[in-house]
Amino acid sequence: MKNIAVFASGEGSNAQHLINYFKPHPNIRVSLIVTNNPKANVAERAKEAGIPCLMINKMQFLESTQLLDKLHKHKIDLIALAGFLWLLPPLLIKKYPDKILNIHPALLPKYGGKGMYGSAVHKAVIANKEAYSGISIHYVNEKYDEGQLLLQVRCEVGASDTAESLTDKIHQLEHANYAPVIEKLLCG
Ligand code: GRF
Numbered sequence: 001m002k003n004i005a006v007f008a009s010g011e012g013s014n015a016q017h018l019i020n021y022f023k024p025h026p027n028i029r030v031s032l033i034v035t036n037n038p039k040a041n042v043a044e045r046a047k048e049a050g051i052p053c054l055m056i057n058k059m060q061f062l063e064s065t066q067l068l069d070k071l072h073k074h075k076i077d078l079i080a081l082a083g084f085l086w087l088l089p090p091l092l093i094k095k096y097p098d099k100i101l102n103i104h105p106a107l108l109p110k111y112g113g114k115g116m117y118g119s120a121v122h123k124a125v126i127a128n129k130e131a132y133s134g135i136s137i138h139y140v141n142e143k144y145d146e147g148q149l150l151l152q153v154r155c156e157v158g159a160s161d162t163a164e165s166l167t168d169k170i171h172q173l174e175h176a177n178y179a180p181v182i183e184k185l186l187c188g
Pocket of ligand 1 (some may be wrong): 008010011012013014015082083084103104105117118170171174
C-alpha cells in the first residue's frame with residue numbers, strides 16, 4: 001500500500017477529491033492530512049473521512065521534527081499540496097526528493113509565485129484579458145511554483161468570465177486531474 005499525505009490550508013475540495021478517488025483504490029490511500037489553519041474546512045473533511053489530521057504551527061513546521069515523525073509513522077510515500085500556503089522547509093524537500101507535488105490554478109510560469117493564490121490568480125488572468133487559463137501540476141522545490149511541470153490542462157477564459165466563474169472551471173479541472181497524475185506516479 002502506498003500512502004499519501006495531503007497538505008491543505010483552506011476549503012480542501014481538492015483534498016476531498018483525492019480522499020474519494022483513492023478510498024476504493026487497492027494500492028493507494030490518503031493516510032494523513034496536514035494543515036496549518038485551525039479554521040480550515042479540510043480538518044472537518046479529514047474527521048468525516050476518519051483520516052488523521054495534523055494541525056501544525058509555523059514554528060513546528062519550520063523545525064519539522066514532529067512533522068517528519070508523523071510522515072514516517074504513516075509511511076508516507078508522496079506528499080500532495082492542495083491549497084497549502086506555506087513554503088516548505090528545505091529539510092522536508094530533501095527528505096522527499098521528487099515525492100512532493102503541488103497543484104496550481106494557472107498555467108505556470110505565468111501567474112505563479114508568492115501571493116499568487118486563490119482569487120488573486122483569477123483576477124490577474126481576467127485583468128490581463130488572457131484567452132486561456134488552466135491548471136499546473138508540478139514537483140515542489142524550494143521556490144514557490146517553480147518545480148518541474150508534470151501536467152498542464154487549459155480552459156478558455158470567456159469575455160463574461162469572472163474570478164468566481166473561473167474558479168469553478170479551474171476547480172473542475174483540478175478535481176479531474178490531480179488524483180490520476182498521483183496514481184500514475186505511484187503505480188506507473
Ligand atoms: C486550488 O485552486 C489549488 O490549485 C490552489 O489552491 C486551491 C485550493 O482549493 N493551490 P481547495 O481548498 O482544494 O478547494
